[in-house]
Amino acid sequence: MIRWLTAAIFFAATFISGATNAQEETSSSTLYGDLQSVTQSMLARAAGDGNNFLHTNGNYEQTRFYPASQINTSNVKNLRPAWIFQTEVVDSMETSPIVVNGIMYVTTAFNHAYALDARTGKQIWHYKHAMGPVTTYCCGPNNRGVAVSGDKVFMGTLDAKLVALDAKTGKQLWETQIAEPELGYSETMAPSVVEDMVLIGTNGGEYGIRGFVKAFDTETGEEKWTFQTIPENSVGVWATEDATGRNMHRDIEAEKAALAEMGDPYETLGGGVWQNPAVDLETRRVYFVVGNPSPDLDGSLRPGDNLYTDSLVAVDLDTGEYVCHLQYIAHDVWDLDAVSPPIITTVKNEAGEDVKGILHAGKTGHVYVHNADDCSLIRFSEAMVPQEDMWTLPTAEGARMLPGANGGVEWSPMAIDPNHRLTYAINLHQPMTYTVRSTPYPEGKLWLGGSFDVIPDEEQWGNVTAVDYDTGDIAWQVRTEQPMIGGILATAGGLVFTGEGNGLFKAYDSSNGAELWRFQAGAGANAPPSSYTVEGQQYVVVAAGGNAQLNFKRGNNIIAFTLAD
Amino acid sequence: MRLKPAAVALIFAALPAAAAEDFVLENELALCMGCHGENGVPSEPDYPIIWGQEYFYVYTQLRDYAAQRRDNEIMSPIAAEYDRDQAKLLAEHFAAQVWPDIQADLQEGDQQIAERGITGGQCSACHGKWQGDSRIPRLAGQQVGYLLKTMLDFKNEVRMNAPDKISTMKQLDDDTIAALSRYLATVDVQ
Numbered sequence: 001m002i003r004w005l006t007a008a009i010f011f012a013a014t015f016i017s018g019a020t021n022a023q024e025e026t027s028s029s030t031l032y033g034d035l036q037s038v039t040q041s042m043l044a045r046a047a048g049d050g051n052n053f054l055h056t057n058g059n060y061e062q063t064r065f066y067p068a069s070q071i072n073t074s075n076v077k078n079l080r081p082a083w084i085f086q087t088e089v090v091d092s093m094e095t096s097p098i099v100v101n102g103i104m105y106v107t108t109a110f111n112h113a114y115a116l117d118a119r120t121g122k123q124i125w126h127y128k129h130a131m132g133p134v135t136t137y138c139c140g141p142n143n144r145g146v147a148v149s150g151d152k153v154f155m156g157t158l159d160a161k162l163v164a165l166d167a168k169t170g171k172q173l174w175e176t177q178i179a180e181p182e183l184g185y186s187e188t189m190a191p192s193v194v195e196d197m198v199l200i201g202t203n204g205g206e207y208g209i210r211g212f213v214k215a216f217d218t219e220t221g222e223e224k225w226t227f228q229t230i231p232e233n234s235v236g237v238w239a240t241e242d243a244t245g246r247n248m249h250r251d252i253e254a255e256k257a258a259l260a261e262m263g264d265p266y267e268t269l270g271g272g273v274w275q276n277p278a279v280d281l282e283t284r285r286v287y288f289v290v291g292n293p294s295p296d297l298d299g300s301l302r303p304g305d306n307l308y309t310d311s312l313v314a315v316d317l318d319t320g321e322y323v324c325h326l327q328y329i330a331h332d333v334w335d336l337d338a339v340s341p342p343i344i345t346t347v348k349n350e351a352g353e354d355v356k357g358i359l360h361a362g363k364t365g366h367v368y369v370h371n372a373d374d375c376s377l378i379r380f381s382e383a384m385v386p387q388e389d390m391w392t393l394p395t396a397e398g399a400r401m402l403p404g405a406n407g408g409v410e411w412s413p414m415a416i417d418p419n420h421r422l423t424y425a426i427n428l429h430q431p432m433t434y435t436v437r438s439t440p441y442p443e444g445k446l447w448l449g450g451s452f453d454v455i456p457d458e459e460q461w462g463n464v465t466a467v468d469y470d471t472g473d474i475a476w477q478v479r480t481e482q483p484m485i486g487g488i489l490a491t492a493g494g495l496v497f498t499g500e501g502n503g504l505f506k507a508y509d510s511s512n513g514a515e516l517w518r519f520q521a522g523a524g525a526n527a528p529p530s531s532y533t534v535e536g537q538q539y540v541v542v543a544a545g546g547n548a549q550l551n552f553k554r555g556n557n558i559i560a561f562t563l564a565d
Numbered sequence: 566m567r568l569k570p571a572a573v574a575l576i577f578a579a580l581p582a583a584a585a586e587d588f589v590l591e592n593e594l595a596l597c598m599g600c601h602g603e604n605g606v607p608s609e610p611d612y613p614i615i616w617g618q619e620y621f622y623v624y625t626q627l628r629d630y631a632a633q634r635r636d637n638e639i640m641s642p643i644a645a646e647y648d649r650d651q652a653k654l655l656a657e658h659f660a661a662q663v664w665p666d667i668q669a670d671l672q673e674g675d676q677q678i679a680e681r682g683i684t685g686g687q688c689s690a691c692h693g694k695w696q697g698d699s700r701i702p703r704l705a706g707q708q709v710g711y712l713l714k715t716m717l718d719f720k721n722e723v724r725m726n727a728p729d730k731i732s733t734m735k736q737l738d739d740d741t742i743a744a745l746s747r748y749l750a751t752v753d754v755q
Contacts (some may be wrong), residue, residue, distance in 0.1 A: 138691065139690045140690060140693070398732070435735075447729075449728075451732035453685065453687075453736050504691075551689045554707055
């Protein structure tokens with residue numbers, strides 16, 4: 001089957017080109033700060049850095065816990081906008097602002113990147129990627145931001161490239177073609193940088209790709225290693241239950257027969273990785289979650305467990321070699337995959353001892369707590385959203401099951417507060433029907449194998465949920481008017497910040513969920529917030545550009561808040 | 566419906582010379598313009614505008630017609646004459662043209678009905694503001710008659726080259742599809 005695909009991927013093998021002048025950039029203004037280069041030691045110590053925000057999810061452990069407390073439960077009511085920056089692109093924004101020494105880097109839909117003075121919002125430079133003719137995106141022309149290291153800024157693009165920019169000027173230094181865009185590969189995630197490696201996965205689980213995580217050289221863009229998320233033997237153990245012990249109603253006999261007839265489906269099995277990995281420098285491992293199998297709803301063309309889709313996976317940081325995995329849903333036919341970035345933190349194991357753990361929030365609505373040693377599951381939380389009729393198989397007419405295909409928790413990163421030992425997740429409740437329609441691999445075009453459709457008459461809503469990761473119990477929960485997508489930030493000031501599709505950006509007391517502050521951002525605040533401190537003044541910043549997938553009002557604002565005098 | 570090979574061969578024979586060897590872009594364009602218009606306005610209300618359409622979309626449609634993944638009595642035999650490179654040249658040409666202005670009118674209530682359909686079908690996840698991008702076609706300002714036909718073709722399993730659209734369209738009643746066609750035809754081309 002589909003032998004040409006191997007060849008096509010071979011020919012599309014990464015090529016490197018030097019600096020081109022195809023992109024546009026503008027430089028102006030006097031710079032604040034010295035745009036000092038970002039050292040590995042700064043990146044490694046980010047969790048305790050109360051000035052900068054150096055990683056998409058705060059630090060290598062991805063806790064999104066910001067260690068400063070100038071803005072706190074007692075004064076957050078005085079939080080006011082310090083400045084608003086409007087980008088050139090009015091469309092979905094999912095960027096996590098990165099702040100280095102008073103300079104902020106943000107990105108927009110269609111791969112624009114900006115450097116701003118983080119005190120004033122004044123533009124320093126603007127880079128617009130010269131997009132190739134073939135781009136792919138299932139869910140909006142999104143970008144989730146940059147990674148910084150040395151004097152470079154890195155961004156992945158919708159035409160499946162990785163670009164390196166000069167942090168001072170925004171000039172492109174190099175670009176690398178990561179994979180073949182005609183086959184459905186593209187990039188929306190922010191890359192991660194460790195030492196001399198830029199780590200990045202791929203989108204394309206809706207297009208029959210074969211997923212991967214790759215490491216590229218920060219200086220040259222050359223590939224250092226690749227981990228294929230889909231092994232050549234993707235069959236697994238014929239699991240009949242999901243990670244929580246519920247029967248998935250697989251017809252194993254039929255699958256075995258299909259396997260004998262069509263062989264292992266690994267070449268077009270999907271398994272994108274489009275959120276950042278958590279990095280453990282101590283054990284030199286990276287932990288990431290792998291997305292859904294292709295085609296999403298039609299299991300008949302992909303017999304077996306479809307390893308390592310819908311899984312937590314750990315690989316060796318230096319070689320990309322497999323270390324361990326845990327599959328949440330084998331042979332998923334609901335697109336209820338694993339997306340929200342994993343977090344490394346100390347958790348209690350079954351015996352009540354502190355161990356290094358990994359947290360992940362699923363579209364299923366559970367927070368999963370793993371042992372970092374071997375990826376095994378210690379516990380899973382109470383469901384954060386209604387679950388009904390799990391697991392009902394998709395039908396030709398459409399079968400209702402909750403949660404809907406967006407979750408639970410979508411790509412939205414969680415944040416934790418290690419003092420409260422709570423993890424904070426934002427959820428969707430969107431009742432849907434699951435319909436299956438089998439069609440052959442369409443050569444890189446959208447390939448869902450059916451559809452998930454919102455049930456128009458049923459109410460939709462969202463929530464912010466705090467889960468005790470030592471017990472799996474829900475500590476508090478606040479309902480929101482709309483399904484939640486974007487992300488959340490926790491701070492040492494006892495606060496969590498998160499935004500909604502209706503434009504409301506809110507601060508809650510992280511110990512009990514009491515709402516302490518709100519601001520109307522004018523467009524959907526559906527991006528993960530960051531925080532930083534410049535000249536002794538703490539700020540919280542969020543992008544408000546709405547969301548394409550949920551059709552929340554689009555905008556183009558980056559809004560930074562600080563305490564009124 | 567699948568044309569029998571013999572029928573396909575007949576249509577081939579009747580077509581102007583377009584064999585891969587003697588491909589001359591101008592000659593082929595003259596053929597296209599007979600239906601898709603001299604100035605971008607198609608000759609029939611249910612023929613699509615392709616002037617200013619997205620390059621990669623035009624290219625994939627020509628490939629799909631040729632392979633009969635999108636099976637159409639008129640377009641499949643035409644597209645089958647071109648190899649990949651020729652299809653790319655045609656696509657490049659049309660993508661570089663200016664989208665024409667056409668007249669379309671909304672009926673009362675269309676806006677609300679259309680928006681409900683759009684939210685239910687999660688259309689904006691891919692289609693955004695309907696301007697098209699790469700593999701996503703521009704729908705803003707497309708001909709009402711063609712939009713209606715192609716959406717109904719999805720719903721009725723006539724157009725098969727974007728199979729996921731089939732179940733999406735099956736969720737929409739015909740009145741909603743008609744309202745959507747008028748709505749999309751009146752969205753401004755940016």
